[in-house]
Each structure stands twice: as C-alpha cells, then as structure tokens.
C-alpha cells in the first residue's frame with residue numbers, strides 16, 4: 001500500500017492504495033465519484049478523461065500514485081453552486097449527449113481544447129476530439145456544442 | 156437564452172413550435188444528471204458484501220474440453236467459488252432460449268442447438284465461457300482464473316460462411332448437416348422466373364455485407380443479489396428490455412419464479428441491439444448470487460465485449476434485377492447466406508429472414524420478388540440484431556443494385572428511381588414480399604434531398620475537385636424500412652414466440668403531477684423528454700411535473716422494451732391510450748364537481764369545461780378531487796386517477812427517405828472523405844425535432860462507419876483479429892462531416908400520433924449512398940464495385956484492379 005494525496009474537485013483527499021491502482025479505479029471506487037466512466041482497456045475511448053493539473057488525461061492510463069500531489073477535476077467538479085459550467089450548458093443547449101456514457105470524457109476534453117485554443121475551429125475540434133469515442137451522437141452536435149461552449153468560455 | 160426550451164436557431168425557424176408539446180425543440184430532461192456525473196449506470200451500482208466474477212473463456216474457436224481442474228483456483232486467496240459447465244448440468248439449468256423460430260422450405264424447422272451458459276463438453280467460438288471464478292475482489296478472481304487447468308482438444312474450425320459451406324467442412328453442431336441452420340424462402344419463384352424471361356436487361360451483383368461489432372461505449376454489466384430471507388432475486392443489468400430479460404432468465408434458464416425476480420436496467424450507455432439478448436453472464440451471476448448467498452458483480456472488459464457481444468450483419472448475397480426496355484423493374488431475385496455464429500441468438504434467425512426479405516421491394520413497384528436465405532453456423536460469436544437488423548442488409552443490396560442498373564442502362568440515378576417509385580396514391584401498397592406499406596411519399600423526400608444537397612451544383616464541385624487531383628462522386632439511396640416492432644398477430648405468424656405490444660401506466664398524483672410508467676427503455680433515445688412532451692400536449696401538465704419511469708420490473712407493469720424503433724410508435728401509442736382513459740375518467744369527476752352531465756364535459760387546454768358555459772375545472776383540481784373524494788358518488792365512480800393501456804399495432808411502420816452522399820477520393824492513395832451527407836427522412840410526425848435530428852446523426856455515422864471503417868475480422872482458424880479499439884476502426888469525430896438533415900412527413904396510418912420511428916433510419920439508409928458515391932467517383936476509371944469497409948486499401952485495390960489511376 002502506498003499513501004497518495006491529491007486535490008479532487010477542490011477537496012484534498014489522502015488514501016492508501018495498491019501501487020497498481022489505476023487513477024480511474026481510485027476515482028470511481030475509493031472516492032465513489034462514478035461520473036468518470038471506463039469504456040475500454042486500450043486507452044482508446046476517452047470516457048475516463050479527467051483534468052490533471054489542467055490537462056485532459058485518460059485516467060485509465062495513469063496510476064493513482066502518479067497523480068500524487070496533483071489537482072484533479074472530474075465531471076462532478078465542473079458545475080459551481082448548481083450552475084452549469086459554460087461547456088455543460090452548451091452540451092445541454094445543443095443536444096450533444098444521448099446515452100450520456102461518453103459525456104464526462106467529452107466534456108473534460110472539450111474544456112481542455114477550449115481553454116488552450118479559445119477561438120477553436122470546427123476542424124480543430126474534430127481533430128482534438130479524436131481520442132474520445134461516442135457511439136450515439138455522430139459527433140455533429142458535440143462539435144456544435146464545443147464551439148458554442150468555447151465561445152461562452154471566452155465570454 | 157430564456158429557459159423556454161425553444162430553439163432560436165434561425166435555420167430551424169420554420170419548425171419552432173410554441174410551448175413544450177408535440178413538435179417543440181425541448182431540451183432534454185435527462186441531461187442534468189448525465190452532465191453532472193450523476194447518471195446511474197450498472198457499473199456504478201455496488202451492493203453490500205459484493206463479490207466479483209471473472210470468466211474463463213475459450214481462446215480457440217472449436218475444441219472439446221478434455222480436462223478442467225479448478226482445485227488450485229479454488230484454494231487461491233479471496234476465491235469463494237469456481238463454477239463450470241458441470242455445475243450448470245448438475246443444477247439442471249436451461250440454455251439461452253431463442254425468441255423466434257424459422258420454418259424453412261418444405262416445412263423443415265430451424266435447427267436450434269442448446270446454448271449452455273457455461274460450455275458443456277465443447278466450445279464453439281473464441282470467448283465462449285468455460286468457467287467463472289468468484290472472489291472477494293476482481294483482481295483476485297482474475298489472478299485465480301490463471302490457475303484453472305483446462306485442457307482443450309482443438310478441432311478444425313469454420314470461421315466464415317464460405318468455409319462453413321465447403322464440402323466436408325467441420326460441423327459446428329452435429330444436428331445441422333452442412334452447417335445449415337435453416338434454408339428459407341419468400342416470394343413467388345415462378346412469377347419471378349417468368350418476368351426474368353421477358354426482361355430487356357438484367358443487372359447482377361455479388362455483394363457482401365460486412366460483419367460489425369456493436370460497441371456501445373458502456374460495456375455490458377450484471378450485478379445480482381439474492382435475499383436469503385425472502386428468496387427474492389435482484390439483477391441490475393445493461394438491458395434494453397428488462398422484462399424480457401426477466402422472463403427468459405426466470406422461465407428458461409434458471410427456473411426461478413418470475414414474481415421473485417426483479418430486473419433493473421438503470422441508465423444504460425447505448426445498446427444498438429446488443430443489449431436486447433440474454434447472455435450467459437447475466438444468468439451465471441444471478442445463479443451464483445443465490446448459490447453463495449452474496450451479491451455477485453461482473454463488468455465486461457472491452458476485449459470481452461468484442462468477443463462476446465452479439466455481432467451484426469455478415470451476409471454474402473447474389474442478386475439480379477430484371478428491367479424492361481424503359482427501365483421499369485420487372486422482378487428481383489436474391490439469394491443470401493447469413494452467418495449465425497456458433498449458436499442461434501435470441502433473434503438470430505429472424506434478422507436475416509423476416510427483418511430482411513420483406514424489405515426487398517424498397518420504395519419500388521417491382522411486381523415479382525423471390526428471395527432465399529440460408530442461415531449458416533460458424534465458429535464465431537452469435538450474430539444478432541445491430542442497429543437496423545436485416546433492413547440495412549436489404550437496403551444495401553437493393554440500392555447498390557439499382558445504382559448498377561442505372562449505370563448499365565444509361566438512366567440517371569434520379570430517373571431510374573422516379574420511374575419505379577410507388578406513388579403516393581398507391582397506399583396501402585401490398586408488396587410481393589409480405590409487407591403492406593401504409594403511407595409514404597418518396598418523390599417528396601427525393602426532391603427535398605436533391606435541393607438540400609445542391610445536386611445541381613455537383614458538376615462544378617466535381618470539376619473543382621479534379622483540379623486538386625481528387626475524384627468527386629455522388630451516391631443515392633432512396634430507402635425504406637419497416638419498424639415499430641411489431642403487430643403481434645403478424646409477428647406470431649412469422650415465427651415470433653412472443654407478442655410485441657407495449658404498455659403504459661399514467662398515474663396522476665393528487666397535486667396534479669404525473670408519473671408515466673413505460674415498458675419501453677431509454678438508453679440514449681430521450682424518452683424522458685419525448686414522452687413528457689406527449690403528456691404535456693395531451694393533459695396540459697408542465698414538463699417539470701411529469702416523471703417518466705422505465706427500466707425496473709418492480710415498478711413497471713410489463714413491457715417489451717426498446718429495439719426496432721418501436722418506443723414511440725408502440726409505447727407512445729400505449730401512453731396516448733392510457734391518457735385518453737384518464738381524460739374519460741376525469742370527465743366523470745369534473746361532471747360531478749360541476750354538477751353537469753358527463754356528456755357535456757369536454758377537455759381542452761388542460762381544463763375540463765361544460766360545453767356552452769364558462770364553467771371549468773382545471774386538470775389539477777380534478778386530480779385532487781379524485782384522491783380526496785368528499786361527496787363522491789362512490790356507486791358510480793372509484794377514487795383515484797391512474798390508468799393502464801396495452802397497445803398492439805395493426806402493422807409495422809414504414810419510414811423511408813433519401814440519403815445523398817458526396818465523397819472525394821484521392822485516386823493515388825484510395826483515401827476517401829465524405830465531404831457532404833444529406834438525409835431527408837420521413838419518420839412520420841416529429842415530436843421533438845432536436846431529438847430526431849440527433850438520432851439521424853448517430854445512425855448515419857454508424858452507417859458511414861460500416862461503409863468506410865468498420866469490419867470484424869476472424870482469421871481462418873476463428874481467431875478474432877479485430878478484438879480491440881486498436882484493431883477495429885470506430886468512427887471518430889474527424890472521420891465524419893457535419894450533416895445536412897431534414898424531414899418530409901407523411902403520417903403513419905395506424906397509430907393516433909402518426910409516428911413511424913427514427914432510431915434506425917440513419918444506419919439503414921446511409922451505407923449504399925456512401926458506396927454508390929465512391930463507385931460514382933471512380934466510374935471513369937472503370938471501377939464498378941468497392942466492398943465495405945471502403946478503407947483506403949480496399950479503394951486503392953479496386954482502382955488497381957480496374958487498371959489503375961489514369
């Protein structure tokens with residue numbers, strides 16, 4: 001067992017974990033934050049994306065111990081005081097989710113893209129989301145939403 | 156934007172409807188929990204004292220189990236039990252049932268071999284489960300699985316249709332000689348042959364429909380528990396139809412009382428057909444939970460999904476179309492071989508027969524059609540319904556053949572279709588292959604799509620592309636499909652072993668709020684919003700006071716679930732009928748409250764009114780009175796306001812439309828890009844255009860995925876080569892364009908709403924449009940065919956086979 005400490009959605013957490021515990025499992029099982037999803041075993045689907053020190057990372061591909069000292073934001077940490085993050089609002093307004101399973105990872109990746117490239121184009125969005133699979137929406141409304149969310153984030 | 160739920164997007168301005176009822180672009184009620192990480196999917200469920208299951212699976216396609224020693228695994232740390240096929244046999248459990256029987260030529264029924272939940276004696280595909288280890292943690296279960304000593308005597312396998320039908324091929328089941336499960340036919344062979352004898356031209360095609368792996372992003376999950384005090388079982392499972400799961404597992408597999416068995420399908424992360432069927436793991440964990448007296452959880456790893464979720468499509472066909480000298484279709488002859496996999500899955504027999512051949516008339520007046528289908532066993536995972544199920548296969552064959560016929564006769568793609576369309580005044584239209592269409596206007600969807608796709612401007616775009624060294628092509632599909640599954644009587648005649656009606660309960664609460672209990676299930680389809688819009692429209696109750704409940708056999712009467720684009724056409728109609736009963740009873744209550752005759756009460760705008768007076772009682776006041784029945788005429792009126800309706804449709808519904816795809820191909824590399832995709836669909840009345848468009852976007856993307864990217868590959872020994880997202884190409888955001896979608900509506904003639912269904916149209920209509928576009932782009936190079944998936948390699952090979960890029 002190894003002790004890890006990290007800040008998750010603004011709260012400091014400390015826990016003993018097996019050294020081979022994946023960050024995704026730590027978040028889902030130890031912290032009971034089940035909004036982060038696991039959709040594959042080859043780092044391909046992106047359902048598990050969380051922000052690690054501001055970067056979208058696949059939490060299935062990181063060990064919990066690698067996140068020691070990091071600042072993590074999961075989907076549960078996006079809204080503030082019951083108000084949607086602009087990207088959440090844009091996903092809602094543009095019907096960018098159907099079953100909702102890919103949504104946590106999509107939102108995290110979208111926020112990462114829009115933060116780093118505030119005036120992002122459609123083709124940059126499409127390439128930027130290449131690591132996130134959605135089987136339901138056909139991406140059309142997700143792309144629209146990311147553009148709208150990026151615009152809203154710029155204010 | 157004010158929270159009106161209305162779309163202010165100008166491109167859709169003509170569709171703006173005031174209010175939240177039918178036709179309004181209401182944003183979804185279900186979004187909030189999914190956007191904040193509060194969805195509750197099956198893997199989010201953990202039960203106190205829970206144990207974890209891990210399955211040991213066959214790594215070869217065909218073998219006899221010679222020795223299975225579990226003793227070392229049983230002693231491993233944390234292991235509670237190891238169960239095998241011997242335990243299944245000892246407990247006399249049943250196999251997985253098949254929901255649809257097929258009667259072949261000369262009244263020979265389909266061969267239905269047993270499908271045990273853990274292999275007994277023989278394994279028949281990679282991934283077939285041999286044993287299950289149950290331990291305190293998943294890690295322990297997985298580690299102990301390595302200690303199971305299993306000796307498999309590998310035998311020759313048949314991994315595809317052609318190998319399975321070869322002379323002397325190894326048999327998948329001894330009871331199915333030649334590996335043929337059924338040999339079935341439909342249509343009038345003699346009439347077809349006579350028409351061919353008089354044909355001016357015959358177009359022919361050999362065509363494969365590539366095998367697909369469904370890949371809902373949420374893997375399958377089953378969590379079971381057993382209450383040793385009451386004897387109650389509970390199963391949380393990724394299911395599109397929890398009541399069907401309950402019935403089949405209770406009655407056929409575990410032989411447990413249905414009334415003691417609760418099945419919950421909570422939020423489900425996509426299904427696309429793959430979560431309809433009962434699979435071994437769900438029964439195994441339920442059985443094990445009772446045996447061990449502790450909850451048991453199993454979550455598929457993605458690699459397990461690839462090798463155990465029922466696959467889709469996989470047809471090999473030859474078809475011929477006879478035309479007269481003017482290009483009118485005279486007759487169609489189709490011969491199809493359909494891969495069933497190693498066992499017959501729940502609807503494995505129905506998909507390539509009744510969900511396929513009755514669609515072969517398409518939108519055309521072809522007077523004589525004959526089709527024969529052989530269902531073929533192979534050493535691969537079972538094949539069953541995947542978005543569209545049978546109808547994409549029929550559409551792909553027919554629309555590719557029509558495209559080819561146009562090229563061979565010199566007719567344009569538009570003219571050949573217009574010449575042969577069933578006309579709007581011809582409905583009801585009886586096809587020669589059982590289907591009787593109720594409504595449609597194929598010219599309307601075609602001409603709307605021609606405009607939307609700017610087909611007039613195509614030649615200029617093609618010339619521009621040529622300057623850049625690219626080949627640009629345009630492909631059409633004027634498709635039709637049958638859904639709204641299903642009229643029970645018709646389905647029963649066709650071999651279905653259950654009725655396919657749907658049910659709804661409308662419970663009006665004393666404060667006027669409404670709960671709808673529906674037997675359909677939403678796993679992305681947005682029923683919580685669409686069904687609430689129906690209630691808002693009919694009863695005038697605000698959306699915020701309407702709750703739609705689905706997915707729990709303990710809360711919901713009975714239901715057949717969601718597949719075959721049936722939820723609105725069948726389940727929505729049940730809801731309408733239950734609401735009509737509520738209104739009828741409400742009129743009685745209102746008559747009593749307003750001291751009027753029941754015959755003088757009408758319900759309008761959310762209020763009960765006495766005709767010809769200004770007296771009215773709002774719906775909420777009637778609801779309250781129903782539960783607080785002071786001075787109630789109890790002899791004639793029961794308290795309470797809750798009604799149930801079951802609805803069984805009279806016919807299938809027949810959505811149709813026109814898809815136009817525009818591609819650019821790089822002739823040097825074969826790299827193909829979809830640059831424009833237009834879909835104009837007739838899905839009947841649209842309840843929420845935003846949701847309907849979303850369904851089309853998703854379906855079209857799956858269709859483009861099939862056409863360009865996706866293909867399941869087994870090697871000749873039955874090893875699955877496309878067993879992960881590294882090897883199986885899923886469509887990603889940068890593989891597809893933004894879409895141009897619209898609707899043209901004719902109303903379904905046999906449900907009150909006039910709805911037809913939209914879940915599958917995108918996946919059904921689109922693949923031939925894509926491939927026809929590629930053929931069009933490369934036609935001047937002499938290319939006449941490209942097989943799916945049209946990867947750059949396949950396209951490049953087609954160009955080389957035709958003599959290379961010029």
Ligand code: FES
Pocket residue numbers: 037038039040041042043044045046047048049058059060061
């Ligand atoms: S779970 Fe698929 S990438 Fe992490």
Ligand code: FES
Pocket residue numbers: 096097098099100101102103133134135136137372424425679
């Ligand atoms: S919304 Fe279902 S996978 Fe994206």
